Amino acid sequence: MKWKTKAILGLSFLTTFFSRYNFWRKKEIGVSVLLYHRLSKQKTYTNLDKFSIDSKNFYYHMDYLKQMGYKTVNVENLEECEGKCVCITFDDGYKDNMYAYPVLKKYGYTATFFVVTDWIEKGKSPCGLKMMSWEDIKFLKKSGFEIGSHSLSHKKLPLLSIEDKKKELSNSKKIIEEKIKSPVFSFSYPYGAWDDESKKTVKEYYKKALVIKQKTYIKNDDAFLVPRAVMRKNTDMVDFYLLLTRGRSRI
Numbered sequence: 001m002k003w004k005t006k007a008i009l010g011l012s013f014l015t016t017f018f019s020r021y022n023f024w025r026k027k028e029i030g031v032s033v034l035l036y037h038r039l040s041k042q043k044t045y046t047n048l049d050k051f052s053i054d055s056k057n058f059y060y061h062m063d064y065l066k067q068m069g070y071k072t073v074n075v076e077n078l079e080e081c082e083g084k085c086v087c088i089t090f091d092d093g094y095k096d097n098m099y100a101y102p103v104l105k106k107y108g109y110t111a112t113f114f115v116v117t118d119w120i121e122k123g124k125s126p127c128g129l130k131m132m133s134w135e136d137i138k139f140l141k142k143s144g145f146e147i148g149s150h151s152l153s154h155k156k157l158p159l160l161s162i163e164d165k166k167k168e169l170s171n172s173k174k175i176i177e178e179k180i181k182s183p184v185f186s187f188s189y190p191y192g193a194w195d196d197e198s199k200k201t202v203k204e205y206y207k208k209a210l211v212i213k214q215k216t217y218i219k220n221d222d223a224f225l226v227p228r229a230v231m232r233k234n235t236d237m238v239d240f241y242l243l244l245t246r247g248r249s250r251i
């Protein structure tokens, strides 16, 4: 092989590797906010499968955090965490999220669960997945976890009228508060979708709101656009390390 061919091959390997694993990014000092959806290998043949991780991997993630000396914090108290700190969140409220309970307890960790109230009421998601019951949610709250709202019906807020936005935000909050007998402070935008009007309306009811963005949360960042990294089926331990230290793992 000619040296020119070798050089081109070497360069393309390095480009591919460092696009996939962004070791070159500067280390960030903020809190990594992680977004989990499902902890299951069961397929739905929908887009959601990309965001379903094996429950074993969730265990490895928590074990790694403990070994590396990370603490966890709920969304509500995000600013109060000093040092190596991670915020673990779950969206939608799938029944398989209950697998997280013994794992989190084992390591003394906390998490915030964002639920879609219509889906909880019905007991299943639009693609037929079993949801947590209100008993599960009350149990998590009593065990020290935070419960947040992920809206009434999981619609993209920017597509709704102001009246419908208010309904999605205030009714879901009211329903959860009545069930858990405790105030709800945090909201997670369905699909991470927001615009100025959604953000302004969220501020009327909540103290914090979360979007989807690979970046760490640094004190005094916008509390209504808290960035979260989505955990995917193909998020491996190298990605996990990069998300914790750089807030982003790939281009």
Ligand SMILES: [Zn+2]
Pocket: 091, 092, 150, 154, 190, 191
């Ligand atoms: Zn969702």
